[in-house]
Amino acid sequence: MIPYSAIKPYLFKLQPESAHHLVETFLRGTNICPSAYNPWIENHFVSHDSLKQELFGRTFLNPVGLGAGFDKNATMIRGMQALGFGFTEIGTVTPQPQEGNPKPRMFRHIKEESIQNAMGFNNEGMYKVQHRLSKRFPFTTPIGVNIGKNKVTEDKDAVSDYTTLLNTFKDLGDYFVINISSPNTPGLRDLQN
Numbered sequence: 001m002i003p004y005s006a007i008k009p010y011l012f013k014l015q016p017e018s019a020h021h022l023v024e025t026f027l028r029g030t031n032i033c034p035s036a037y038n039p040w041i042e043n044h045f046v047s048h049d050s051l052k053q054e055l056f057g058r059t060f061l062n063p064v065g066l067g068a069g070f071d072k073n074a075t076m077i078r079g080m081q082a083l084g085f086g087f088t089e090i091g092t093v094t095p096q097p098q099e100g101n102p103k104p105r106m107f108r109h110i111k112e113e114s115i116q117n118a119m120g121f122n123n124e125g126m127y128k129v130q131h132r133l134s135k136r137f138p139f140t141t142p143i144g145v146n147i148g149k150n151k152v153t154e155d156k157d158a159v160s161d162y163t164t165l166l167n168t169f170k171d172l173g174d175y176f177v178i179n180i181s182s183p184n185t186p187g188l189r190d191l192q193n
């Protein structure tokens with residue numbers, strides 16, 4: 001296993017979004033050849049009785065999960081276990097596929113050790129993601145589904161997007177997050193009222 005510190009300088013030569021796609025390609029390999037990653041899961045996945053929790057009728061083997069935005073299209077579920085995450089929140093997923101904001105839209109701030117996100121819910125849409133999740137079901141670690149309305153959906157119709165998404169994922173997600181906090185979809189945060 002190559003340590004992150006060894007590959008980081010090369011990843012940082014790429015645009016942040018290109019680096020993300022490269023890593024995604026690698027982690028997608030966990031779907032093609034799952035057994036090749038078993039030693040990796042054995043080495044990285046932390047589980048201990050003191051970390052285990054039963055919540056919402058689900059077992060969380062460890063309390064550190066991956067937040068939404070990294071695995072927007074549910075392509076890396078097994079890969080996230082290989083990195084040690086106790087649960088994964090996929091999405092944000094919208095009913096229809098959408099491109100998101102024009103690139104560049106992800107900015108690396110090296111001094112601050114941070115990433116700035118202006119993505120705008122780029123994702124492949126609920127049907128592709130549903131299909132992918134159903135192939136991986138049942139999951140060994142809980143899966144949260146983070147849902148959002150399409151940019152073209154008017155605020156008055158937003159509820160219809162959310163009910164459509166919940167109906168689509170109701171038998172697949174272990175928990176749901178309705179994203180009305182993103183600043184990258186115009187007017188989205190008005191829904192908080």
Ligand SMILES: Cc1cc2nc3c(=O)[nH]c(=O)nc-3n(C[C@H](O)[C@H](O)[C@H](O)COP(=O)(O)O)c2cc1C
Nearest residue numbers: 067068069070091092106115116117119121146179
């Ligand atoms: C590039 C990028 C894309 C993100 N996309 C989403 C998203 O689609 N939906 C969402 O709810 N949060 C999204 N987030 C927010 C993260 O889930 C998380 O809340 C945020 O990065 C803060 O957590 P951290 O300090 O662990 O990075 C995104 C963050 C980044 C950096």
